[in-house]
Amino acid sequence: MQTLHVDLAERSYPIYIGAGVLSRADLLASHIVGRQVAIVTNETIAPLYLQKLQDTLANYRVTPIVLPDGEAFKNWETLQSIFDGLLGARHDRRTTVLALGGGVIGDMAGFAAACYQRGVNFIQLPTTLLSQVDSSVGGKTGINHPLGKNMVGAFYQPQAVLIDTRSLDTLPPRELSAGLAEVIKYGLICDAPFLDWLEENMAALRSLDQAALTEAIERSCAAKARVVGADEKETGVRATLNLGHTFGHAIETQMGYGVWLHGEAVAAGTVMALEMSHRLGWINADERDRGIRLFQAAGLPVVPPQEMTPAQFMEHMAVDKKVLDGQLRLVLLRSLGEAVVTSDYPADILSATLAADYPALVARLNNQ
Amino acid sequence: MQTLHVDLAERSYPIYIGAGVLSRADLLASHIVGRQVAIVTNETIAPLYLQKLQDTLANYRVTPIVLPDGEAFKNWETLQSIFDGLLGARHDRRTTVLALGGGVIGDMAGFAAACYQRGVNFIQLPTTLLSQVDSSVGGKTGINHPLGKNMVGAFYQPQAVLIDTRSLDTLPPRELSAGLAEVIKYGLICDAPFLDWLEENMAALRSLDQAALTEAIERSCAAKARVVGADEKETGVRATLNLGHTFGHAIETQMGYGVWLHGEAVAAGTVMALEMSHRLGWINADERDRGIRLFQAAGLPVVPPQEMTPAQFMEHMAVDKKVLDGQLRLVLLRSLGEAVVTSDYPADILSATLAADYPALVARLNNQ
Numbered sequence: 001m002q003t004l005h006v007d008l009a010e011r012s013y014p015i016y017i018g019a020g021v022l023s024r025a026d027l028l029a030s031h032i033v034g035r036q037v038a039i040v041t042n043e044t045i046a047p048l049y050l051q052k053l054q055d056t057l058a059n060y061r062v063t064p065i066v067l068p069d070g071e072a073f074k075n076w077e078t079l080q081s082i083f084d085g086l087l088g089a090r091h092d093r094r095t096t097v098l099a100l101g102g103g104v105i106g107d108m109a110g111f112a113a114a115c116y117q118r119g120v121n122f123i124q125l126p127t128t129l130l131s132q133v134d135s136s137v138g139g140k141t142g143i144n145h146p147l148g149k150n151m152v153g154a155f156y157q158p159q160a161v162l163i164d165t166r167s168l169d170t171l172p173p174r175e176l177s178a179g180l181a182e183v184i185k186y187g188l189i190c191d192a193p194f195l196d197w198l199e200e201n202m203a204a205l206r207s208l209d210q211a212a213l214t215e216a217i218e219r220s221c222a223a224k225a226r227v228v229g230a231d232e233k234e235t236g237v238r239a240t241l242n243l244g245h246t247f248g249h250a251i252e253t254q255m256g257y258g259v260w261l262h263g264e265a266v267a268a269g270t271v272m273a274l275e276m277s278h279r280l281g282w283i284n285a286d287e288r289d290r291g292i293r294l295f296q297a298a299g300l301p302v303v304p305p306q307e308m309t310p311a312q313f314m315e316h317m318a319v320d321k322k323v324l325d326g327q328l329r330l331v332l333l334r335s336l337g338e339a340v341v342t343s344d345y346p347a348d349i350l351s352a353t354l355a356a357d358y359p360a361l362v363a364r365l366n367n368q
Numbered sequence: 369m370q371t372l373h374v375d376l377a378e379r380s381y382p383i384y385i386g387a388g389v390l391s392r393a394d395l396l397a398s399h400i401v402g403r404q405v406a407i408v409t410n411e412t413i414a415p416l417y418l419q420k421l422q423d424t425l426a427n428y429r430v431t432p433i434v435l436p437d438g439e440a441f442k443n444w445e446t447l448q449s450i451f452d453g454l455l456g457a458r459h460d461r462r463t464t465v466l467a468l469g470g471g472v473i474g475d476m477a478g479f480a481a482a483c484y485q486r487g488v489n490f491i492q493l494p495t496t497l498l499s500q501v502d503s504s505v506g507g508k509t510g511i512n513h514p515l516g517k518n519m520v521g522a523f524y525q526p527q528a529v530l531i532d533t534r535s536l537d538t539l540p541p542r543e544l545s546a547g548l549a550e551v552i553k554y555g556l557i558c559d560a561p562f563l564d565w566l567e568e569n570m571a572a573l574r575s576l577d578q579a580a581l582t583e584a585i586e587r588s589c590a591a592k593a594r595v596v597g598a599d600e601k602e603t604g605v606r607a608t609l610n611l612g613h614t615f616g617h618a619i620e621t622q623m624g625y626g627v628w629l630h631g632e633a634v635a636a637g638t639v640m641a642l643e644m645s646h647r648l649g650w651i652n653a654d655e656r657d658r659g660i661r662l663f664q665a666a667g668l669p670v671v672p673p674q675e676m677t678p679a680q681f682m683e684h685m686a687v688d689k690k691v692l693d694g695q696l697r698l699v700l701l702r703s704l705g706e707a708v709v710t711s712d713y714p715a716d717i718l719s720a721t722l723a724a725d726y727p728a729l730v731a732r733l734n735n736q
Contacts, residue, residue, distance in 0.1 A: 076444060076448065080444065083513055083519065083520055084515075087513060087515040087516060087519060087687060088515070090686060090687060114522065115483075115510075115520045115521060115522060116519070116520065117519060117521075118508065118509075118510060118518075118521045118522055118523050119522065119523065119601070140486065141486075142483075142486060145451055145455060147452075147455040147456070148455060150486075151451065151455060151484070151485060152451055152483045152484065153483060153485075153486045154482065154483060154486055154487065154522065155486050155487065233487070318458060319455060319458060
């Protein structure tokens with residue numbers, strides 16, 4: 001088992017990564033203060049891991065709260081059902097909420113913990129690659145609003161994150177690919193040597209090689225922990241973690257939550273960010289294409305939905321949380337491995353990026 | 369104008385108290401960072417002060433969000449309408465939410481600010497005595513749940529609190545009395561000399577004497593700022609501010625939110641806390657009666673609802689946020705001016721307190 005640390009003064013916490021950590025009663029016990037715990041999970045994960053986790057927690061009064069599965073349920077009504085479960089079983093301020101599942105479960109259980117009785121402890125137990133390398137680390141929690149993704153939420157840090165690499169054995173291949181989108185992102189924004197490693201190990205990752213997965217998760221979490229430790233509330237460098245997300249969120253919102261997986265939208269959105277960085281003269285065509293090929297190797301879409309117009313992109317991006325005083329800031333690449341957040345770009349370059357012919361670009365690349 | 373400070377390291381903020389501070393554009397400007405502000409208020413307050421405040425904020429893009437009035441609307445649906453207003457007018461992360469109204473507005477606008485895009489700035493502009501001396505200071509925000517009051521919320525500090533004493537000119541007498549319940553509370557829990565002052569000045573306060581009101585608000589806010597500065601997240605001494613509130617919340621929940629005003633329920637609840645402190649031998653009958661007389665002088669109810677049974681009290685108190693691992697902690701008085709939080713009391717003394725004949729007790733006192 002490997003242990004990383006997210007360094008946030010009195011809100012610091014460990015990340016444990018390894019095969020079988022979900023069965024480690026000692027690890028869980030060291031981060032639970034009372035006798036009560038609630039396990040928030042969903043209908044897909046519950047049959048796979050809920051009983052096992054309840055066995056690990058035999059010494060506690062456990063309330064399981066099983067939610068419907070999917071981004072479409074990341075809303076107030078589902079959040080309310082967590083509060084109903086906690087209040088119905090009389091959970092007090094010393095309870096601990098365990099988030100067992102993917103990013104949607106982690107975001108909602110974390111936000112419920114942030115708000116229940118004005119804040120109770122929680123522990124992240126991410127079971128998807130996407131949540132293991134991204135959303136379970138860093139304390140962003142929240143729900144969607146009909147007018148925008150993650151518009152209601154809190155910065156709220158967990159007591160610990162336990163990443164069981166064996167839980168990926170049951171992950172559908174499409175979701176594994178979606179998680180790889182965020183793994184590739186870390187290479188693009190801050191770790192160029194990791195891109196070399198990913199090119200060599202992509203096949204191993206997709207065939208669930210445990211050693212390769214463990215290394216990819218460790219490097220991703222270490223990068224995220226570094227960035228979050230430097231900028232918890234996203235006033236600066238943390239925003240670089242959103243490479244591809246402004247375009248990607250627009251795709252998710254336009255297509256309807258859950259139609260495109262988050263990682264799929266991020267992959268296509270990052271291709272747009274690569275293209276814009278290239279149009280700005282910051283990266284060359286080979287570098288752009290190298291990024292696109294990595295997403296393809298991971299089994300991800302690299303072309304935004306063709307029915308989506310530039311005007312629709314602009315409409316959704318105007319409510320992005322990175323808009324400040326009306327200025328749309330974008331995460332772009334100065335070079336492979338170096339992201340910047342900027343609102344200092346010519347408007348026509350953004351327009352051209354939104355209107356670019358991605359199918360033709362990708363066809364050329366595949367014929368090379 | 370008087371200025372107090374709530375000392376919470378990087379979350380410190382000033383409280384300005386004085387006649388006409390709502391018209392002080394300079395004060396507001398020094399606590400607003402962007403060009404956008406949202407004014408959250410209600411249908412009662414809007415006709416009285418909204419236009420005036422909008423005039424003060426002529427240099428900003430202002431979105432007024434007018435909510436229905438009352439504790440019955442302190443719920444998710446109303447909160448959602450604040451998010452709708454903010455998103456509809458494209459407020460970004462640098463916006464400032466202004467809470468113009470009483471405690472319900474402050475709690476909901478503050479919680480909306482805590483959650484909107486994971487946290488934006490807000491300023492408290494309390495217009496009722498209750499909110500001026502209590503809820504606007506200290507950062508408790510939240511909404512009610514059908515199973516319990518303030519069960520969903522956040523600790524979230526404002527950038528500033530502006531208390532305009534002239535706004536009490538339009539406050540209904542019943543609400544003025546409700547505010548006086550919390551003023552009396554500060555004397556009972558930590559400032560015995562303030563009880564002498566209140567006995568001498570109660571008539572002046574009820575006739576809206578500005579000098580008396582200003583002094584009462586200053587002493588109350590200073591006491592609250594001291595306690596909150598020592599214990600922001602209510603892990604210890606802050607809980608003493610809830611004198612009478614555990615019994616009082618039970619009354620509010622049982623009777624239906626908004627039937628009893630919060631201050632009225634606190635007054636009757638504090639009479640129960642006085643009676644229990646007396647039954648424990650901590651204060652004598654004269655001290656208990658002195659407290660009861662102050663609430664009577666303030667025009668407040670001192671008898672809990674007679675249709676409410678001890679079993680109903682116990683049921684509601686079991687979900688109180690001060691329950692830890694099944695133990696009900698109560699705020700009681702060691703002496704007048706010295707409150708303690710304790711779960712160390714004989715169960716039969718609590719039962720006897722719930723079953724006591726308050727109408728007879730008060731009748732005896734009135735005949736002395």
